Amino acid sequence: MKVNTKTRYGIRTIMELAFNKSEKDIFQKDISLNQEISYKYLDQIITGLKSAGLVANVSGKKSGYRLTREPERITAYDIHSAFNSRLSVVDCLLPQSTCSREGKCAVRNLWQGLNMVITDYLKSITINDLVRDQFELDTKQEELIFHI
Amino acid sequence: MKVNTKTRYGIRTIMELAFNKSEKDIFQKDISLNQEISYKYLDQIITGLKSAGLVANVSGKKSGYRLTREPERITAYDIHSAFNSRLSVVDCLLPQSTCSREGKCAVRNLWQGLNMVITDYLKSITINDLVRDQFELDTKQEELIFHI
DNA sequence: ATTTATCCTATTCTTTTTGTAGGATACAAA
DNA sequence: TTTGTATCCTACAAAAAGAATAGGATAAAT
Numbered sequence: 001m002k003v004n005t006k007t008r009y010g011i012r013t014i015m016e017l018a019f020n021k022s023e024k025d026i027f028q029k030d031i032s033l034n035q036e037i038s039y040k041y042l043d044q045i046i047t048g049l050k051s052a053g054l055v056a057n058v059s060g061k062k063s064g065y066r067l068t069r070e071p072e073r074i075t076a077y078d079i080h081s082a083f084n085s086r087l088s089v090v091d092c093l094l095p096q097s098t099c100s101r102e103g104k105c106a107v108r109n110l111w112q113g114l115n116m117v118i119t120d121y122l123k124s125i126t127i128n129d130l131v132r133d134q135f136e137l138d139t140k141q142e143e144l145i146f147h148i
Numbered sequence: 149m150k151v152n153t154k155t156r157y158g159i160r161t162i163m164e165l166a167f168n169k170s171e172k173d174i175f176q177k178d179i180s181l182n183q184e185i186s187y188k189y190l191d192q193i194i195t196g197l198k199s200a201g202l203v204a205n206v207s208g209k210k211s212g213y214r215l216t217r218e219p220e221r222i223t224a225y226d227i228h229s230a231f232n233s234r235l236s237v238v239d240c241l242l243p244q245s246t247c248s249r250e251g252k253c254a255v256r257n258l259w260q261g262l263n264m265v266i267t268d269y270l271k272s273i274t275i276n277d278l279v280r281d282q283f284e285l286d287t288k289q290e291e292l293i294f295h296i
Numbered sequence: 297a298t299t300t301a302t303c304c305t306a307t308t309c310t311t312t313t314t315g316t317a318g319g320a321t322a323c324a325a326a
Numbered sequence: 327t328t329t330g331t332a333t334c335c336t337a338c339a340a341a342a343a344g345a346a347t348a349g350g351a352t353a354a355a356t
Contacts, residue, residue: 003237
């Protein structure tokens with residue numbers, strides 16, 4: 001029951017872009033540095049986010065990434081979906097599965113329900129929520145430093 | 149985000165025992181046959197359930213297993229706990245973790261919240277719920293067969 | 297003593313996860 | 327038109343986790 005690193009790094013990448021209020025788009029290099037994610041691994045993270053239509057860029061020398069829509073309209077579920085074909089805590093609930101117990105197994109309901117609460121929760125949290133939380137945390141940190 | 153087989157088989161094992169209304173306890177051999185779980189692998193499942201105090205038996209030749217309490221008072225979370233030291237979708241929330249971002253990372257809240265909804269859901273489902281569902285499914289199956 | 301059933305631990309096999317490597321492509325600026 | 331910088335693409339490898347097997351030890355009823 002672990003969330004994989006691609007999803008976790010993906011969220012931090014999106015947050016990094018959401019934080020950017022300047023005109024200029026953000027280089028992969030800078031995301032890598034700020035978020036402490038290996039530059040090369042970030043390649044794959046960004047590919048996923050692009051395929052999911054969450055980030056965009058122009059190609060060539062003067063590139064850099066930006067969000068394709070407001071942080072309010074990107075949920076944790078969107079990012080999870082970018083890296084996980086379907087959210088399911090068990091394989092027997094996936095469409096391609098051929099479980100011999102299908103139709104006569106009550107435990108399926110349990111996992112179906114668990115899929116539901118996880119999905120609902122992830123859909124309920126937006127990047128904006130996270131950025132707001134992060135801003136508050138940063139402010140507290142600054143106050144702490146100020147008082148020293 | 150997968151539930152491991154030990155937890156899944158553990159639930160089915162507990163259900164098998166909950167179904168038993170007879171005086172006699174149930175042999176591992178029979179659980180293995182009925183639930184289609186390898187006899188040897190079931191060793192480990194049962195060990196976990198015993199350590200968690202969910203099942204009990206007498207030792208020796210005339211053994212077999214039984215539940216230690218009513219199915220109403222065993223939750224899916226109890227069984228999950230028997231096979232997973234702590235429920236956490238990320239390692240950085242575990243007590244032994246030393247994450248460099250601790251205290252300044254807003255994403256932690258997201259995972260903390262996800263841990264919560266998963267835990268609450270698993271605690272809300274009892275073995276009795278599952279057994280009831282299973283009984284209904286079985287009845288429907290019988291009706292189906294009857295009508296053929 | 298024998299049989300049957302649980303108990304215990306080590307090992308192996310498989311899959312998934314995580315990350316690295318190396319070059320190809322695009323385009324702006326010199 | 328060459329050079330430099332940044333993204334793009336795919337293969338591969340290392341590491342970790344998950345799933346299952348194997349082989350014998352122990353306990354007690356017959």
